[in-house]
Amino acid sequence: xxxxxxxxxxxxxxxxxxxxxxxxxxxxxxxxxxxEAVTLAExxxxxxxxxxxxxxxAIAQAQEVLFNRRDASVEEVRRVLxxxxxxxxxxxxxxxxxxxxxxSSQDLEVIPSPVSSDTRWVEARLDVARLLKDTPEEVKxxxxxxxxxxxxxxxIADETRSTKDGIRMRCKRELKRLMDHYRLxxxxxSNDTKSNNRR
Numbered sequence: 733x734x735x736x737x738x739x740x741x742x743x744x745x746x747x748x749x750x751x752x753x754x755x756x757x758x759x760x761x762x763x764x765x766x767x768e769a770v771t772l773a774e775x776x777x778x779x780x781x782x783x784x785x786x787x788x789x790a791i792a793q794a795q796e797v798l799f800n801r802r803d804a805s806v807e808e809v810r811r812v813l814x815x816x817x818x819x820x821x822x823x824x825x826x827x828x829x830x831x832x833x834x835x836s837s838q839d840l841e842v843i844p845s846p847v848s849s850d851t852r853w854v855e856a857r858l859d860v861a862r863l864l865k866d867t868p869e870e871v872k873x874x875x876x877x878x879x880x881x882x883x884x885x886x887x888i889a890d891e892t893r894s895t896k897d898g899i900r901m902r903c904k905r906e907l908k909r910l911m912d913h914y915r916l917x918x919x920x921x922s923n924d925t926k927s928n929n930r931r
Contacts, residue, residue: 754798754809758791761810769817776821777828786824790817863910871906874899 766787773783793816798804804812864872874892877883889896 753802754795754804757798757804757806757809758794758813760806761794761813762787762791765810765814765817768814772818772821776825782824786820787817789820790814793820867906867910870894871899871902874903875906878903 766783769787770783773779773786790813794809794813797812797816798809801808860876864875867875870892874888877888877891878885883891885896885900889899892899
């Protein structure tokens with residue numbers, strides 16, 4: 733990026749009359765520090781176009797700090813200017829770190845739409861139907877009332893027209909049968925174990 737020329741530094745028009753003595757000092761400080769400012773923006777932010785905006789911000793801050801120091805030297809103005817500039821770069825870097833953009837608008841077309849919750853509901857119903865296919869209808873209804881909608885045993889007894897203890901024991905036996913049945917399926921058969929050992 734080219735060095736700013738005096739005509740580029742339009743910020744001078746914003747100085748109050750009492751602060752106009754700072755214009756030549758800041759002008760000289762900007763011209764001498766500009767190459768380092770560009771390098772700093774490239775290394776910290778990854779691009780140099782930000783350098784101009786951050787330098788303008790640093791100039792305004794330096795003017796506020798130095799406004800009442802009529803005896804300030806060029807070296808002091810340069811130090812203050814670069815301190816304000818480094819702070820501006822640090823703040824810009826923090827802002828960029830908080831915002832992460834991934835991909836482009838073209839990627840949005842290939843992102844799949846979220847799976848509908850109805851699909852999970854249908855799959856759950858199919859799993860329950862498969863699990864309870866050999867369960868008597870009355871017991872199946874009682875199990876769904878108890879574990880599906882959290883009904884009390886009294887409510888289930890009224891619904892199934894049986895005693896509370898009777899329906900509870902039938903459900904308990906059915907659950908034990910289901911656990912034993914699926915536990916046997918999960919265990920490897922003895923023939924499979926022997927054939928695996930032979931290999």
